Amino acid sequence: MNLETINQAYLFLIFIVNGLIIGIIFDIFRILRKSFKTPNIVTYIEDVIFWVVSALIVMYSLFVFNNGEFRAYIFIGILLGAVIYMLFFSKFVVNISVKIISILKNIILFIYKGIAYPIKIIYKFTKHILINPIIRIGTKFNKTVVENVKKVYNIKRKPKISKT
Numbered sequence: 001m002n003l004e005t006i007n008q009a010y011l012f013l014i015f016i017v018n019g020l021i022i023g024i025i026f027d028i029f030r031i032l033r034k035s036f037k038t039p040n041i042v043t044y045i046e047d048v049i050f051w052v053v054s055a056l057i058v059m060y061s062l063f064v065f066n067n068g069e070f071r072a073y074i075f076i077g078i079l080l081g082a083v084i085y086m087l088f089f090s091k092f093v094v095n096i097s098v099k100i101i102s103i104l105k106n107i108i109l110f111i112y113k114g115i116a117y118p119i120k121i122i123y124k125f126t127k128h129i130l131i132n133p134i135i136r137i138g139t140k141f142n143k144t145v146v147e148n149v150k151k152v153y154n155i156k157r158k159p160k161i162s163k164t
Contacts, residue, residue, distance in 0.1 A: 011066055012077045018061050019081020022054045026082075027093050034094070035101040 029046050032038075038046075058078065062068055 015077030016081035019078040023085030031097045
């Protein structure tokens with residue numbers, strides 16, 4: 001075989017791997033969307049990030065492996081790699097990843113509730129024993145001060161003299 005043909009076949013395989021990598025990155029964003037509810041603006045930002053990362057991967061590979069030359073077989077290889085990944089691996093990877101993330105979320109939520117429950121009890125007890133009496137005393141003190149200020153103000157106030 002001709003050395004140029006072998007080199008092009010090697011490049012074709014490299015860009016098939018690029019397509020596989022782009023498929024994996026696409027699935028990472030799909031997994032995040034299925035696992036966590038996000039607003040539309042976050043989805044738009046994720047889409048932009050996906051396309052920028054994909055473009056950077058392709059550009060890097062083009063410059064490193066093919067001296068920046070665009071060839072049709074390169075884009076066919078990327079497309080073929082992405083299609084192979086989507087057809088044979090994507091469903092399995094997404095389902096397993098979503099299940100793993102769901103299990104991890106439940107474990108973290110369980111731990112959080114286990115830590116938060118005693119803290120809530122301590123807070124309620126502290127609030128009932130310490131904070132509420134202090135608030136009541138402060139409120140009564142405030143009312144007393146306001147009443148005394150009103151008394152002082154009324155005593156020092158001179159009656160108005162009418163001009164008739």
